[in-house]
Amino acid sequence: MLIKKSRDMGFCFGVRRAVDMMKEAAIDGRKVQTLGQVVHNPQVVAELEEIGISVKQDRAADGATTDTVAITAHGVGESTVNDIKGQGFNVIDTTCQFVARSQRAAKHLADKGFTIIIFGDPEHPEVKGVLGWCKGRGIVVKDESLEGLPEYIPSKIGVISQTTHTPERYADFVSNLMRARIDQITEIRIVNVLCNATTSQQAATRELAEEVDLMIVVGGYNSANTQHLADLSAVNGVDTHHVERADELQVEWFHGHDVVGVTAGASTPDSSIDAVVLRIEAIDKELAALTA
Ligand code: SF4
Missing domain, CATH: 3.40.1010.20 (4-hydroxy-3-methylbut-2-enyl diphosphate reductase, catalytic domain)
Structure with a gap:
């Protein structure tokens, strides 16, 4: 089985910047609540929780339990910005440009x-x-x-x-x-506010869909851009599976497929992509052993 990786996938500029800003805050010893998930990826959210960056799910400053709150890459409305300022919180604004x-x-x-x-x-x-x-x-x-x-x-x-x-x-x-x-x-x-990062990843996924007969799309189920990649691949007639984690891959998906594509949304960390590729390689070996 040949594994082909998309030429453009994984963390986009905006998400990488947001995650880096949160990690820097943690290194500085600050406890931060983010107004919503910094990125739509449960693995990244869990990793940040471990270093003191927790999520306030309702995306409102009201009731935040830390001195510092963070606005996520998705941004917030004007009234929320005013609330944050009015209540005297320190703010880390990671809104993507x-x-x-x-x-x-x-x-x-x-x-x-x-x-x-x-x-x-x-x-x-x-x-x-x-x-x-x-x-x-x-x-x-x-x-x-x-x-x-x-x-x-x-x-x-x-x-x-x-x-x-x-x-x-x-x-x-x-x-x-x-x-x-x-x-x-x-x-x-x-007004054209479409994001270059996602349009480039979409073009790369479309190209890859021409070359493979099975596509694995890696990323959070709540990630809109990851879901778009899965839709694009499926629209191109490719057998497509969207997974968040490597352990969700099922051996039977790979029966009869020779060329497998791997792509990932803009909120998917490299570690998740690498784990999926490793798991596909292991499945390939399992299938080869069965037919040997
Ligand atoms: S997908 Fe685009 S708009 Fe969204 S955070 Fe990334 S760079 Fe910004």
Whole structure:
């Protein structure tokens, strides 16, 4: 069995920076609560817990038990930033620069009187955070079908996407919006806040999907960008399995496959990827022994 690794996978710039900032705080002897998970990966969260970086799941400063709180790479809304400052917490802000750009765009559009349509998962922290910069003028729409978009929308519309969506999906979303609502819109501003890191990983996964007959996608089940990679691979007709840990790999998945691809989301640490590759090599040996 040939194992091919994606040319671009694992920790993106924003996640690596956030994790490094947390580790530096721990080295300085600071106890920190992060407002939500620093990254959507349970192994990384557990590793940080061990060095004194705990998670406050509700993403609110209220009730934090440490002097220092950290804003995660996904960012938070304007009211949460004000709460943190108002309550006198020390803050470590790890908001990724791509997410910060999205927040600035939302605020700018809201200030100019636009209603902002955010193409994203309403439950995702990044989307909730960006919505919190729209000054009450934001509408989140989950997918290209435009389900959930009110029957009548204001005439000045700004459009922003969750940073981890694919360019194709964002283009389809905007195109569907224009077709369905051109009669209601007098002005539209489309802001491209898609993240280079994830689009590059998506392109690499698409290329790899052309070369393999089985794909293993490594990353947290709650990681949106990892899930997108799994979807991309499956859409290309490749037998695809998404795992968080190496011990989830099942031998029967590998029967009859000669070329296995490995890719991983932007929140997946190198250690998880290496463990998966090692486990695939071990499975290969097991299968070879059975047929020998
Ligand atoms: S995936 Fe992109 S937007 Fe998200 S943290 Fe990484 S670099 Fe930033």
